[in-house]
Amino acid sequence: MGATTPNIDLHRLPHHVAIIMDGNGRWAQRRGITRVEGHKRGKDSVRAVVETSRRLGIKYLSLFAFSTENWQRPRREVEALMGLLRRYLRTELRKMMKNEIRLLAIGDLTRLPPALQADLQSTIDATKNNPGMTVVLAVSYGGREDMVQAARKLACDARSGRIDPEKIDARVLDGYFSTAGIPDPDLLIRTSGEMRISNFFLWQLAYSEIYVTETLWPDFREIEFMDALAVFQQRERRFGRILEHQEAEQLRAAR
Ligand code: IPE
Ligand code: IPE
Ligand code: MG
Secondary structure, eight states: OOSOOTTOOGGGOOSEEEEEOOOHHHHHHHTTSOHHHHHHHHHHHHHHHHHHHHHHTOOEEEEEEEEGGGGGSOHHHHHHHHHHHHHHHHHHHHHHHHTTEEEEEESOGGGSOHHHHHHHHHHHHHHTTOOSEEEEEEEEEOHHHHHHHHHHHHHHHHHTTSSOGGGOOHHHHHTTSTTTTSOOOSEEEEOTTOOSOTTSOSSTTTTOEEEEOSSOGGGOOHHHHHHHHHHHHHOOOOTTSOOHHHHHHHHHHHO
16 A cells, blocks of 8 residues: 555445546636646546545545536537546556456436547446446436436336336336446545535435535545545444434433
Protein backbone atom coordinates (compact mmCIF):
# COMPACT_ATOMS: atom_id res chain seq x y z
CA MET A 1 0.00 0.00 0.00
CA GLY A 2 1.48 3.33 -1.11
CA ALA A 3 0.18 6.31 0.82
CA THR A 4 -0.94 6.24 4.43
CA THR A 5 -4.58 5.80 5.31
CA PRO A 6 -5.23 8.00 8.33
CA ASN A 7 -8.48 7.54 10.23
CA ILE A 8 -9.70 4.79 7.96
CA ASP A 9 -10.64 1.35 9.15
CA LEU A 10 -9.88 -0.86 6.18
CA HIS A 11 -12.25 -3.51 7.47
CA ARG A 12 -15.27 -1.23 7.42
CA LEU A 13 -15.06 0.30 3.98
CA PRO A 14 -18.17 0.93 1.91
CA HIS A 15 -18.66 -1.78 -0.72
CA HIS A 16 -20.02 0.71 -3.18
CA VAL A 17 -19.27 4.43 -3.39
CA ALA A 18 -21.23 6.60 -5.81
CA ILE A 19 -20.05 10.10 -6.71
CA ILE A 20 -21.79 13.08 -8.28
CA MET A 21 -18.73 14.80 -9.69
CA ASP A 22 -19.86 18.43 -9.67
CA GLY A 23 -18.22 21.85 -9.77
CA ASN A 24 -15.85 21.76 -12.74
CA GLY A 25 -17.40 24.87 -14.26
CA ARG A 26 -17.17 26.92 -11.08
CA TRP A 27 -13.60 25.76 -10.51
CA ALA A 28 -12.67 27.12 -13.93
CA GLN A 29 -14.75 30.28 -13.59
CA ARG A 30 -12.91 31.20 -10.39
CA ARG A 31 -9.65 31.01 -12.29
CA GLY A 32 -10.91 32.95 -15.27
CA ILE A 33 -10.45 29.98 -17.60
CA THR A 34 -12.94 28.10 -19.74
CA ARG A 35 -15.33 25.54 -18.29
CA VAL A 36 -13.74 22.92 -20.51
CA GLU A 37 -10.44 23.49 -18.67
CA GLY A 38 -12.34 22.64 -15.49
CA HIS A 39 -13.56 19.38 -16.99
CA LYS A 40 -9.99 18.54 -18.03
CA ARG A 41 -8.80 18.98 -14.47
CA GLY A 42 -11.76 16.93 -13.30
CA LYS A 43 -10.33 14.00 -15.22
CA ASP A 44 -7.34 13.94 -12.86
CA SER A 45 -9.73 13.70 -9.92
CA VAL A 46 -11.43 10.72 -11.56
CA ARG A 47 -8.04 9.08 -11.83
CA ALA A 48 -7.31 9.84 -8.16
CA VAL A 49 -10.56 8.36 -6.79
CA VAL A 50 -10.32 5.28 -9.01
CA GLU A 51 -6.75 4.61 -7.90
CA THR A 52 -7.50 5.26 -4.24
CA SER A 53 -10.60 3.04 -4.30
CA ARG A 54 -8.66 0.24 -5.90
CA ARG A 55 -5.80 0.56 -3.44
CA LEU A 56 -8.12 0.53 -0.43
CA GLY A 57 -10.15 -2.41 -1.71
CA ILE A 58 -13.49 -0.72 -2.44
CA LYS A 59 -15.32 -3.07 -4.81
CA TYR A 60 -17.70 -0.75 -6.66
CA LEU A 61 -17.26 2.89 -7.65
CA SER A 62 -20.01 4.64 -9.59
CA LEU A 63 -19.21 7.94 -11.24
CA PHE A 64 -21.91 10.29 -12.53
CA ALA A 65 -20.13 11.75 -15.53
CA PHE A 66 -22.96 13.13 -17.66
CA SER A 67 -26.68 13.35 -16.96
CA THR A 68 -29.70 13.15 -19.24
CA GLU A 69 -30.19 16.84 -18.48
CA ASN A 70 -26.59 17.72 -19.39
CA TRP A 71 -27.52 17.23 -23.07
CA GLN A 72 -29.11 20.67 -22.78
CA ARG A 73 -25.75 22.37 -22.33
CA PRO A 74 -24.14 24.31 -25.20
CA ARG A 75 -23.05 21.99 -27.98
CA ARG A 76 -19.40 22.94 -27.64
CA GLU A 77 -19.30 21.95 -23.99
CA VAL A 78 -21.09 18.68 -24.69
CA GLU A 79 -18.67 17.86 -27.50
CA ALA A 80 -15.69 18.69 -25.30
CA LEU A 81 -17.01 16.41 -22.55
CA MET A 82 -17.52 13.56 -25.01
CA GLY A 83 -13.99 14.08 -26.34
CA LEU A 84 -12.55 14.05 -22.82
CA LEU A 85 -14.37 10.86 -21.98
CA ARG A 86 -13.02 9.22 -25.09
CA ARG A 87 -9.49 10.30 -24.30
CA TYR A 88 -9.88 9.09 -20.74
CA LEU A 89 -10.87 5.62 -21.93
CA ARG A 90 -7.95 5.46 -24.31
CA THR A 91 -5.32 6.59 -21.82
CA GLU A 92 -6.63 4.54 -18.90
CA LEU A 93 -7.16 1.15 -20.52
CA ARG A 94 -3.65 -0.06 -19.76
CA LYS A 95 -3.99 0.93 -16.13
CA MET A 96 -7.42 -0.70 -15.89
CA MET A 97 -5.93 -3.95 -17.13
CA LYS A 98 -2.94 -3.70 -14.81
CA ASN A 99 -5.11 -2.93 -11.79
CA GLU A 100 -7.74 -5.50 -12.79
CA ILE A 101 -10.51 -2.92 -13.03
CA ARG A 102 -13.73 -3.79 -14.83
CA LEU A 103 -15.58 -0.95 -16.54
CA LEU A 104 -19.34 -0.83 -16.94
CA ALA A 105 -21.38 1.97 -18.49
CA ILE A 106 -25.00 2.79 -17.69
CA GLY A 107 -27.32 5.35 -19.26
CA ASP A 108 -28.74 5.92 -22.71
CA LEU A 109 -25.54 5.15 -24.58
CA THR A 110 -27.30 5.31 -27.96
CA ARG A 111 -27.23 9.11 -27.68
CA LEU A 112 -23.43 9.19 -27.49
CA PRO A 113 -21.30 9.91 -30.56
CA PRO A 114 -20.69 6.60 -32.40
CA ALA A 115 -16.91 6.78 -31.89
CA LEU A 116 -17.38 7.09 -28.14
CA GLN A 117 -19.91 4.26 -28.12
CA ALA A 118 -17.36 2.08 -29.88
CA ASP A 119 -14.56 2.99 -27.47
CA LEU A 120 -16.81 2.40 -24.49
CA GLN A 121 -17.86 -0.98 -25.80
CA SER A 122 -14.31 -2.07 -26.52
CA THR A 123 -13.17 -0.98 -23.04
CA ILE A 124 -16.09 -2.82 -21.45
CA ASP A 125 -15.27 -5.94 -23.47
CA ALA A 126 -11.54 -5.78 -22.75
CA THR A 127 -12.04 -5.37 -19.00
CA LYS A 128 -15.05 -7.61 -18.46
CA ASN A 129 -13.18 -10.37 -16.63
CA ASN A 130 -11.13 -8.08 -14.38
CA PRO A 131 -11.83 -9.13 -10.79
CA GLY A 132 -10.28 -6.26 -8.78
CA MET A 133 -12.93 -3.56 -8.79
CA THR A 134 -15.89 -2.41 -10.87
CA VAL A 135 -16.12 1.17 -12.08
CA VAL A 136 -19.65 2.08 -13.19
CA LEU A 137 -19.65 5.07 -15.50
CA ALA A 138 -23.04 6.79 -15.57
CA VAL A 139 -23.13 8.70 -18.81
CA SER A 140 -26.23 10.09 -20.47
CA TYR A 141 -27.80 8.67 -17.31
CA GLY A 142 -30.94 9.74 -15.51
CA GLY A 143 -32.51 8.02 -12.51
CA ARG A 144 -36.03 8.53 -13.85
CA GLU A 145 -35.07 7.26 -17.29
CA ASP A 146 -33.61 4.19 -15.59
CA MET A 147 -36.95 3.68 -13.81
CA VAL A 148 -38.84 4.11 -17.07
CA GLN A 149 -36.77 1.54 -18.94
CA ALA A 150 -37.11 -0.86 -15.98
CA ALA A 151 -40.90 -0.42 -15.99
CA ARG A 152 -41.05 -0.93 -19.73
CA LYS A 153 -39.01 -4.16 -19.66
CA LEU A 154 -40.98 -5.46 -16.71
CA ALA A 155 -44.29 -4.71 -18.44
CA CYS A 156 -43.09 -6.52 -21.59
CA ASP A 157 -42.07 -9.54 -19.52
CA ALA A 158 -45.46 -9.55 -17.80
CA ARG A 159 -47.28 -9.28 -21.11
CA SER A 160 -45.33 -12.15 -22.60
CA GLY A 161 -45.91 -14.27 -19.50
CA ARG A 162 -42.24 -14.43 -18.50
CA ILE A 163 -43.16 -12.96 -15.14
CA ASP A 164 -46.24 -13.21 -12.94
CA PRO A 165 -47.24 -9.68 -11.79
CA GLU A 166 -48.14 -11.11 -8.38
CA LYS A 167 -44.53 -12.17 -7.90
CA ILE A 168 -43.02 -8.73 -8.42
CA ASP A 169 -41.26 -7.56 -5.30
CA ALA A 170 -38.37 -5.18 -4.58
CA ARG A 171 -35.78 -7.81 -5.45
CA VAL A 172 -37.40 -8.62 -8.79
CA LEU A 173 -37.79 -4.95 -9.69
CA ASP A 174 -34.17 -4.29 -8.73
CA GLY A 175 -33.12 -6.75 -11.41
CA TYR A 176 -34.63 -4.56 -14.13
CA PHE A 177 -32.53 -1.50 -13.35
CA SER A 178 -29.34 -0.83 -15.24
CA THR A 179 -27.51 -1.48 -11.96
CA ALA A 180 -28.87 -5.05 -11.63
CA GLY A 181 -26.40 -7.22 -9.76
CA ILE A 182 -24.55 -4.25 -8.27
CA PRO A 183 -25.10 -3.66 -4.55
CA ASP A 184 -26.75 -0.36 -3.61
CA PRO A 185 -24.28 2.43 -2.82
CA ASP A 186 -23.34 2.61 0.85
CA LEU A 187 -22.02 6.12 0.37
CA LEU A 188 -23.03 8.91 -1.99
CA ILE A 189 -20.56 11.77 -2.34
CA ARG A 190 -21.49 15.02 -4.00
CA THR A 191 -18.87 17.71 -4.51
CA SER A 192 -19.40 21.49 -4.84
CA GLY A 193 -21.95 21.82 -2.05
CA GLU A 194 -25.20 21.26 -3.92
CA MET A 195 -27.82 19.52 -1.75
CA ARG A 196 -29.57 17.58 -4.44
CA ILE A 197 -29.57 14.28 -6.28
CA SER A 198 -29.91 15.84 -9.77
CA ASN A 199 -31.63 12.74 -11.17
CA PHE A 200 -28.79 10.36 -10.28
CA PHE A 201 -29.65 6.99 -8.69
CA LEU A 202 -33.20 7.29 -7.33
CA TRP A 203 -34.08 3.68 -6.54
CA GLN A 204 -30.57 2.71 -5.51
CA LEU A 205 -29.94 5.46 -2.93
CA ALA A 206 -32.74 4.38 -0.55
CA TYR A 207 -30.35 3.83 2.37
CA SER A 208 -27.09 5.37 1.22
CA GLU A 209 -25.22 7.69 3.53
CA ILE A 210 -24.93 11.11 1.90
CA TYR A 211 -21.78 13.20 2.10
CA VAL A 212 -21.77 16.66 0.54
CA THR A 213 -18.57 18.67 0.44
CA GLU A 214 -17.98 22.26 -0.68
CA THR A 215 -14.82 21.12 -2.44
CA LEU A 216 -15.16 21.46 -6.20
CA TRP A 217 -14.60 18.30 -8.22
CA PRO A 218 -11.19 19.26 -9.71
CA ASP A 219 -9.91 19.77 -6.15
CA PHE A 220 -11.31 16.47 -4.88
CA ARG A 221 -8.35 14.12 -4.66
CA GLU A 222 -7.09 11.34 -2.41
CA ILE A 223 -7.11 13.35 0.84
CA GLU A 224 -10.63 14.66 0.27
CA PHE A 225 -11.82 11.17 -0.60
CA MET A 226 -10.27 9.78 2.58
CA ASP A 227 -12.06 12.50 4.57
CA ALA A 228 -15.37 11.36 3.08
CA LEU A 229 -14.62 7.74 3.96
CA ALA A 230 -13.67 8.72 7.52
CA VAL A 231 -16.97 10.59 7.94
CA PHE A 232 -18.85 7.59 6.51
CA GLN A 233 -17.24 5.37 9.12
CA GLN A 234 -18.46 7.63 11.91
CA ARG A 235 -22.06 7.39 10.74
CA GLU A 236 -24.49 5.17 12.54
CA ARG A 237 -26.45 3.23 9.95
CA ARG A 238 -29.76 2.15 11.43
CA PHE A 239 -31.85 1.10 8.43
CA GLY A 240 -35.00 2.03 10.33
CA ARG A 241 -34.18 -0.13 13.33
CA ILE A 242 -33.00 0.90 16.77
CA LEU A 243 -29.53 0.21 18.03
CA GLU A 244 -28.61 -2.90 19.99
CA HIS A 245 -27.90 -1.07 23.23
CA GLN A 246 -31.22 0.80 22.95
CA GLU A 247 -32.96 -2.49 22.39
CA ALA A 248 -31.29 -3.95 25.48
CA GLU A 249 -32.32 -0.88 27.50
CA GLN A 250 -35.93 -1.26 26.41
CA LEU A 251 -35.97 -4.90 27.35
CA ARG A 252 -34.52 -4.09 30.79
CA ALA A 253 -37.09 -1.33 31.37
CA ALA A 254 -39.94 -3.65 30.39
CA ARG A 255 -38.94 -6.28 32.93
C1 IPE B 1 -19.71 18.67 -13.32
O1 IPE B 1 -19.32 19.98 -13.30
C2 IPE B 1 -19.50 18.02 -14.67
C3 IPE B 1 -20.77 17.73 -15.38
C4 IPE B 1 -21.97 17.94 -14.93
C5 IPE B 1 -20.65 17.16 -16.70
P1 IPE B 1 -20.25 21.14 -13.83
O2 IPE B 1 -19.94 21.37 -15.26
O3 IPE B 1 -21.67 20.90 -13.52
O4 IPE B 1 -19.71 22.37 -12.98
P2 IPE B 1 -20.55 23.53 -12.30
O5 IPE B 1 -21.61 22.88 -11.46
O6 IPE B 1 -21.14 24.34 -13.39
O7 IPE B 1 -19.57 24.27 -11.48
C1 IPE C 1 -25.02 16.58 -11.86
O1 IPE C 1 -24.42 17.82 -11.98
C2 IPE C 1 -24.63 15.72 -13.01
C3 IPE C 1 -23.24 15.30 -13.05
C4 IPE C 1 -22.34 15.55 -12.16
C5 IPE C 1 -22.89 14.48 -14.17
P1 IPE C 1 -25.18 19.06 -12.64
O2 IPE C 1 -24.26 20.21 -12.54
O3 IPE C 1 -25.67 18.69 -13.98
O4 IPE C 1 -26.44 19.22 -11.67
P2 IPE C 1 -27.33 20.50 -11.36
O5 IPE C 1 -27.67 21.14 -12.67
O6 IPE C 1 -26.51 21.41 -10.51
O7 IPE C 1 -28.48 19.95 -10.63
MG1 MG D 1 -22.84 21.35 -11.93
